[in-house]
Amino acid sequence: MSFFQRLNLANGCLGALFSICLFAPALAQPRGDDVARKLLPGCPKGSFVPLDQVFPQVQPAGLTGDGVDFWILDGSSKRIYHYNGGVNTIFRNEIQLSLAEPSGVAFDGKALLVGDALTKRLYYIDAITGGKIRSIPSLSPLDRNSGVLKDVSWDGKSIWTAVASGFASSFNQIDPKDGRLIRSLHANCNPRGLTVRAGQLWSLCYNGERLPDTIKLIRLADRESETQRSARPLGSLESPQAAGLLFDGRLLWTLEVSGPRCLAAGEAADPK
Amino acid sequence: MPMIIPCLIHSLLVSLIASKPAFAVLVSAHNVIQNDQAGDSEFWYDLVEQYKMVREIGITDDNIFVLYGDGNDFELSRSEFNSMKLFGHKISLGPPTRATLADVFSRIDKLMTRPGYLYVWWMSHGDPVGGSTDPCAMVLSLEYDDDRIEGSSLRDWMSEVTLAERKDLFVDACYSEGVIRAFKNSTGTTALSSASCDTTSSNLYQPCDGLPHSEFSFWQTTAILGDYTCWPQASADLNGDGRVSLSEIQAFARLMMKYSIPQIMDPQATSEKTFLDHSGPMR
Numbered sequence: 099m100s101f102f103q104r105l106n107l108a109n110g111c112l113g114a115l116f117s118i119c120l121f122a123p124a125l126a127q128p129r130g131d132d133v134a135r136k137l138l139p140g141c142p143k144g145s146f147v148p149l150d151q152v153f154p155q156v157q158p159a160g161l162t163g164d165g166v167d168f169w170i171l172d173g174s175s176k177r178i179y180h181y182n183g184g185v186n187t188i189f190r191n192e193i194q195l196s197l198a199e200p201s202g203v204a205f206d207g208k209a210l211l212v213g214d215a216l217t218k219r220l221y222y223i224d225a226i227t228g229g230k231i232r233s234i235p236s237l238s239p240l241d242r243n244s245g246v247l248k249d250v251s252w253d254g255k256s257i258w259t260a261v262a263s264g265f266a267s268s269f270n271q272i273d274p275k276d277g278r279l280i281r282s283l284h285a286n287c288n289p290r291g292l293t294v295r296a297g298q299l300w301s302l303c304y305n306g307e308r309l310p311d312t313i314k315l316i317r318l319a320d321r322e323s324e325t326q327r328s329a330r331p332l333g334s335l336e337s338p339q340a341a342g343l344l345f346d347g348r349l350l351w352t353l354e355v356s357g358p359r360c361l362a363a364g365e366a367a368d369p370k
Numbered sequence: 371m372p373m374i375i376p377c378l379i380h381s382l383l384v385s386l387i388a389s390k391p392a393f394a395v396l397v398s399a400h401n402v403i404q405n406d407q408a409g410d411s412e413f414w415y416d417l418v419e420q421y422k423m424v425r426e427i428g429i430t431d432d433n434i435f436v437l438y439g440d441g442n443d444f445e446l447s448r449s450e451f452n453s454m455k456l457f458g459h460k461i462s463l464g465p466p467t468r469a470t471l472a473d474v475f476s477r478i479d480k481l482m483t484r485p486g487y488l489y490v491w492w493m494s495h496g497d498p499v500g501g502s503t504d505p506c507a508m509v510l511s512l513e514y515d516d517d518r519i520e521g522s523s524l525r526d527w528m529s530e531v532t533l534a535e536r537k538d539l540f541v542d543a544c545y546s547e548g549v550i551r552a553f554k555n556s557t558g559t560t561a562l563s564s565a566s567c568d569t570t571s572s573n574l575y576q577p578c579d580g581l582p583h584s585e586f587s588f589w590q591t592t593a594i595l596g597d598y599t600c601w602p603q604a605s606a607d608l609n610g611d612g613r614v615s616l617s618e619i620q621a622f623a624r625l626m627m628k629y630s631i632p633q634i635m636d637p638q639a640t641s642e643k644t645f646l647d648h649s650g651p652m653r
Contacts, residue, residue: 239500242545242568264572264629265495265584266544267409284495284511286400287409305408306575306582312407323516327440331404 141349141360147183158341158353160203160249160291162210165346168358169210169225171203173341178203178210180225183358193228197221202250202342204257206274211257215247220257220277234277240284241266249302249342253294256280260289260301269299283322286329287314291343291352294318302335302343302352310334313343313350313361335361391486393433393478393531394424399466399494400513401439405448408573408582413493414444416542416587418451420491421461423591427646429489431457433481435474437466440514450579465514466494468523475527478534488534492524493584496543496571506567508548510541521552528559536644538562538616542586544570550635560616560641562590562623565630572629576600586632589623594646616641 147168159173163183167190170179176197180190198216205211209231210223218238222231238245238261245263252258257272267285269292272278287303290311294300303312313335317328337354344351350362398417402410417438424434438444441464443453453461464470478488492510497518499507509518528537539561541549546563553561564571564586574585578600592598593606593614606614606622614622620634620641634641 240495240497240544241570242498244568244570264544264570265409266497266570284400284513285409286403287407303407303409305406308575308580309406309408309582312404314403314407321516323513326401326513329403331407 141362146360147181147187147358155355156353158339158355159201160213160342161344161351161353161358162203162205162252162342163344163346165344165349165351168351169203169205170353170358171200171212171342173200176200178212178223178228191226193223193225195223195228196230201247202259204250204252206252211250211252213247213250213259218243218247220250220259220272234272234274236261236270237272237277237279238263238268238270238282239279240268240282248289249291251292251294251343253296256294258292258294258299260285260292262288262290262304269301283316283325286326287312290341293343293345293350295345295347298345300332300343300345300350302340304338307338310336311338311340332362391433391482391484392429392489393482393486393534394420394429394435394489394491395474395478396420396424396434396436396438397466397471397490397492397494398436398438399492399511402444402447405446406581408575412573412582412584412587413439414447415451415581416493416584416591418447418453418456418461419583419587419591421453422456423595424489426595431459433478434461435478436461436463437470437474438462439465441465448581466512467515468512468517468519471523471527472530475530479531482531482533485533485535488528488531488537490524490528490537490539491542491587492540492549493542493587496545496548496565498545506545506548506551508545508567510543510546510549521549524549525552525556529556534558538644538646540564540587540590542571542584546571547633550633553635554637556637558638560644561635562616562620563633563635564623566633569630574628585627586623586630589626590619593619593622613645616644616646619646 156172157174160171162169168181168183176195178193182188197214200212201215202213210225212221212223218236219233220236221233236259241263245261248262249260257274259270261268269283269285271280289301290304291302297318299316301314313332315330319325340352340354342353349360351358398413400413402414443460443462449455495511496508537559542564546565547567550561550563553559573582576583598604606618608618623632
């Protein structure tokens with residue numbers, strides 16, 4: 099059973115209905131757990147985490163966490179905000195980054211991983227002090243250095259990056275030790291976010307000013323042909339500034355201007 | 371008056387093509403999964419636009435050979451790109467692989483029993499060759515079976531069509547200048563690419579339908595059909611002689627494209643005198 103099927107069953111929501119859920123224009127309306135819960139029945143209370151208790155808005159550049167704790171990357175201020183997003187959102191701390199163009203953030207259990215779109219490197223950042231620990235290159239061989247790093251994910255063993263570069267846009271699996279490239283996949287969209295877990299890769303795809311962003315799931319197989327054939331669209335999102343994607347093992351999140359938004363609930367499908 | 375000229379060109383074009391055998395090979399090597407997704411849907415939408423265009427210029431369905439994705443038409447496509455609704459039949463003969471490509475060109479060679487015309491349009495991913503010292507080294511991706519080919523393979527297959535006195539190739543792929551370089555010694559062939567050695571191909575959102583299309587293929591079909599409904603200020607007839615040559619198509623695409631830099635390989639310097647209405651070499 100696919101993730102999406104499980105998701106729909108878990109939500110008591112038919113596939114078509116689920117699409118409608120995500121297509122619902124009201125989704126673009128900001129905040130309010132009631133609104134989010136009504137439109138996205140798989141997303142429980144607390145599944146929209148408003149930021150305006152502390153800051154009015156951010157320029158979304160990535161998010162990571164476990165569904166309770168969130169690290170939110172604001173591309174405008176180049177700061178990472180740490181929130182506890184349970185029932186009552188609690189601001190923990192903030193980190194001022196000394197990166198040229200931070201884009202994408204992940205957490206490997208010890209440190210934050212932040213991409214720099216200008217230097218095309220990934221930086222390990224101390225989650226408390228914000229200090230740089232080390233950095234590795236962010237390679238994307240499907241483009242000839244013209245790509246723009248958009249997001250970073252940690253799957254428990256490897257780093258994954260999403261790079262936007264026209265039809266050469268790619269997802270890249272990177273060895274955390276030295277930045278060695280393990281594999282590259284054609285993204286077949288303009289990625290603005292990715293999250294990888296249990297052999298599955300979700301991507302958030304920008305789609306111009308007139309079409310909604312979309313969310314796609316692919317199952318990572320050894321052969322790229324199998325991987326691409328597994329691609330399934332999950333729905334659309336009326337939030338053109340959304341960036342970053344996080345699957346916390348239960349919920350799928352993105353970052354909007356006004357805060358983390360739960361997109362769907364479900365469990366990871368068997369990677370086999 | 372401006373509306374009359376494209377009509378005259380079109381009429382001339384259809385009548386001239388009808389006088390000589392003309393074949394088209396249309397290749398789109400990515401399997402689309404959804405409608406209206408930039409970076410994905412173009413591989414079907416623009417294939418269908420190409421199919422419509424080659425029909426418009428007089429190539430009959432029997433002479434149009436389509437290799438697409440996994441070999442099955444994208445049946446979930448919008449009605450304006452649904453092959454059954456548009457043409458009354460499926461269009462894809464199979465997935466693009468080395469075997470199917472070799473077979474298609476071999477079949478055309480057998481079918482072209484007198485001097486004629488060959489039109490080839492190719493859309494796929496183009497990947498740089500890692501570790502190469504050649505800044506243009508790249509391969510075309512055949513997604514269906516994880517294969518990759520060089521431009522020389524495409525050149526060799528096209529050369530199998532021995533009675534084609536004129537061959538036009540349009541390659542829509544990242545870094546595709548690396549493909550058309552393989553045609554520098556090809557007689558009777560003009561090859562146009564969507565991108566230079568260091569630029570990717572990309573999409574644009576066409577203002578009439580608001581949907582994603584590859585910008586190169588979009589401007590190419592616009593130039594050939596002379597339909598500027600969405601872009602009333604544009605015209606590929608850059609020298610104002612009422613006809614659109616291959617070199618004008620390339621120049622027009624270069625003028626209109628935002629993200630890529632299209633290139634041309636024109637070994638016999640015939641592109642200025644070659645018209646997709648075939649009033650030049652096809653006469």
